[in-house]
Amino acid sequence: MSLSSRSLAFVAELVQKRSGIVVSEDKDYLVVSRLTPIARDHGHKDVDGLVEDLRRRRNHTLETRIVEAMTTNETTFYRDVHPFRTLQTKLIPELIEARKKERTLSLWSAAASTGQEIYTLAIMLREHFSELRGWKVTLHASDLSAEVITKARTGRYAQHEVNRGLPAAMLLKYFTKDDQHWQLKQEIRSMVTFREVNLISRWPHDYPKFDLVLLRNVLIYFDEATKIDILKRLERHMAPHGILMLGAAETTMGLDETYERVLADTTSYYRLAASRQESPHGHGSRPRLQVAG
Numbered sequence: 001m002s003l004s005s006r007s008l009a010f011v012a013e014l015v016q017k018r019s020g021i022v023v024s025e026d027k028d029y030l031v032v033s034r035l036t037p038i039a040r041d042h043g044h045k046d047v048d049g050l051v052e053d054l055r056r057r058r059n060h061t062l063e064t065r066i067v068e069a070m071t072t073n074e075t076t077f078y079r080d081v082h083p084f085r086t087l088q089t090k091l092i093p094e095l096i097e098a099r100k101k102e103r104t105l106s107l108w109s110a111a112a113s114t115g116q117e118i119y120t121l122a123i124m125l126r127e128h129f130s131e132l133r134g135w136k137v138t139l140h141a142s143d144l145s146a147e148v149i150t151k152a153r154t155g156r157y158a159q160h161e162v163n164r165g166l167p168a169a170m171l172l173k174y175f176t177k178d179d180q181h182w183q184l185k186q187e188i189r190s191m192v193t194f195r196e197v198n199l200i201s202r203w204p205h206d207y208p209k210f211d212l213v214l215l216r217n218v219l220i221y222f223d224e225a226t227k228i229d230i231l232k233r234l235e236r237h238m239a240p241h242g243i244l245m246l247g248a249a250e251t252t253m254g255l256d257e258t259y260e261r262v263l264a265d266t267t268s269y270y271r272l273a274a275s276r277q278e279s280p281h282g283h284g285s286r287p288r289l290q291v292a293g
């Protein structure tokens with residue numbers, strides 16, 4: 001099915017304005033496949049018809065549906081394995097040490113999709129860090145898309161979703177089987193607060209300074225100016241010793257030099273550069289790690 005270049009330009013402008021996501025000219029097939037079901041729902045034979053309708057009459061609800069349909073929500077439990085291994089063996093213990101006086105930990109999954117990323121963290125904390133009992137641990141998860149946030153809140157996953165990445169022992173311990181689905185237990189779900197947050201709009205003013213931010217596999221969809229803006233605003237939401245994790249294809253390098261990249265085992269993460277840090281252990285006692293060139 002074809003799509004006129006005029007309709008493609010309309011969709012691209014709408015999606016970029018509302019989400020920051022860049023829809024390039026070669027993505028016409030994606031626009032057709034994602035938006036044809038919406039066009040049909042609205043009585044149009046194709047996406048051109050849907051767009052012509054929108055040109056004549058603005059419709060905020062329909063625009064939101066189009067923007068959400070153009071997001072890519074791919075995610076899994078323990079995605080990429082290595083970052084979570086490093087979190088478990090090194091970074092969470094370091095954060096616990098850094099926060100042992102306050103006894104608080106604040107974590108944010110900032111493009112959480114259907115929740116597997118933040119629930120991986122929640123399961124990890126419950127499973128391996130019993131010393132956090134009695135601490136105030138807040139896990140925030142947010143996404144632009146209301147649809148994925150609604151699904152994430154339910155903690156209900158199909159067999160193919162739990163088959164991807166989740167160790168069998170964790171599945172059996174923290175989920176119950178319900179019909180064809182697996183239901184995450186309330187003890188884990190209740191650890192997480194979900195919220196709709198658009199990274200290119202205002203962020204919640206009541207978010208704390210985070211010890212750990214997972215901003216994974218979302219910057220890739222934005223143009224350079226948007227990446228720079230988000231990374232800059234994120235600086236103010238990071239604790240001085242805070243850790244930022246990006247997706248494997250993403251970096252702060254060349255975008256924001258306030259972050260430094262740290263290599264650890266087979267993964268990497270980012271911290272606010274040393275000059276901006278007030279070490280939680282006192283001056284100069286922050287462990288020096290190998291910094292990539």
Ligand SMILES: C[S@@+](CC[C@H](N)C(=O)[O-])C[C@H]1O[C@@H](n2cnc3c(N)ncnc32)[C@H](O)[C@@H]1O
Nearest residue numbers: 019071073074075111113144198199216217218
């Ligand atoms: C590929 S998923 C990444 C999920 C998870 N972080 C991971 O790495 O597995 C990208 C998510 O970013 C969300 N997203 C895209 N643009 C966004 C924006 N402007 N603000 C917040 N979330 C956005 C999408 O809705 C989607 O759920």
